[in-house]
Amino acid sequence: MARAATNTDAFNAVAEPRRRQIVDLIGDGELSVNDIVDAMPISQPQVSKHLKVLKEVGLVTSRTDGRRRLYRLEASALRPIYDWVSEFERLWNERLDRLDNYLDEVQRKEYR
Amino acid sequence: MKTSIDRTGSAIISLPTEHEIKIERKFNAPAELVFDVWTTAAHVRNWWGYPEHEMTDCSIDLRVGGTYRFAAQVPDFGEVAFHGVYKEIECPGLLVATEIYEAFPEKEAVNTLTLEEAEGVTTMTIVSSYPDRPTRDAVIESGMEHGLQVSLDRAEAILVSLQEAEDES
Numbered sequence: 001m002a003r004a005a006t007n008t009d010a011f012n013a014v015a016e017p018r019r020r021q022i023v024d025l026i027g028d029g030e031l032s033v034n035d036i037v038d039a040m041p042i043s044q045p046q047v048s049k050h051l052k053v054l055k056e057v058g059l060v061t062s063r064t065d066g067r068r069r070l071y072r073l074e075a076s077a078l079r080p081i082y083d084w085v086s087e088f089e090r091l092w093n094e095r096l097d098r099l100d101n102y103l104d105e106v107q108r109k110e111y112r
Numbered sequence: 113m114k115t116s117i118d119r120t121g122s123a124i125i126s127l128p129t130e131h132e133i134k135i136e137r138k139f140n141a142p143a144e145l146v147f148d149v150w151t152t153a154a155h156v157r158n159w160w161g162y163p164e165h166e167m168t169d170c171s172i173d174l175r176v177g178g179t180y181r182f183a184a185q186v187p188d189f190g191e192v193a194f195h196g197v198y199k200e201i202e203c204p205g206l207l208v209a210t211e212i213y214e215a216f217p218e219k220e221a222v223n224t225l226t227l228e229e230a231e232g233v234t235t236m237t238i239v240s241s242y243p244d245r246p247t248r249d250a251v252i253e254s255g256m257e258h259g260l261q262v263s264l265d266r267a268e269a270i271l272v273s274l275q276e277a278e279d280e281s
Contacts, residue, residue, distance in 0.1 A: 014127075089125040092135050093121045093122075093123045094162075099150075099159045100119055104141075106155075
């Protein structure tokens with residue numbers, strides 16, 4: 001179940017916390033660079049730089065609307081990341097659920 | 113007394129940097145007990161692996177510089193084994209250990225386990241730090257392959273039990 005090589009870039013792109021924040025913001029709808037700058041504690045050139053990285057890996061697309069450029073999230077590009085992390089999450093959940101049940105069992109014995 | 117909050121499936125996985133994986137989970141138990149159950153072989157045997165996989169090794173030498181090794185026999189797959197060396201031990205709040213998945217013996221991770229207790233609830237955080245991103249990604253992928261095998265085993269078990277129920281009715 002190997003991932004396609006291109007997805008690795010998307011992984012890398014969202015590993016950066018600011019870029020993840022941008023992905024969250026535009027996940028709610030299209031935004032201009034200024035909208036994003038207003039919602040984040042970083043400068044316009046920094047936001048533009050992050051948007052460029054996100055565009056390069058296909059997580060974000062843009063269109064012009066009059067004089068503005070609007071950015072939107074390509075949710076389909078996030079899907080492989082979501083699937084990958086959620087599968088790993090499932091495995092860890094199973095292990096930690098077993099630990100949880102076992103802790104309950106041990107505590108019931110102790111308090112009896 | 114334990115609280116009755118059901119925390120099944122509540123572990124959160126995140127990728128804080130490109131070479132790390134972070135796992136967070138709360139337990140309705142004091143930190144000292146969680147630490148004990150995490151670091152005592154007789155306890156680990158009861159939860160570490162899947163019940164249907166025989167645990168073929170579970171050895172723990174809990175001291176700085178001491179080693180551990182966990183191994184399980186996975187049907188149609190072979191032995192899945194991990195080992196490492198304890199680096200820092202501060203019961204019950206901190207445990208730092210290296211981890212080598214024996215399928216990739218040249219790739220060493222460093223796992224930092226922290227336990228914080230508040231009002232009888234312990235928050236566990238595990239940060240696995242890999243030498244680089246490709247290693248981290250490879251580890252997650254190998255876990256997925258292993259996991260897929262297990263879920264197929266389970267699906268089969270469920271199908272068998274359904275068939276038996278039908279036969280009886």
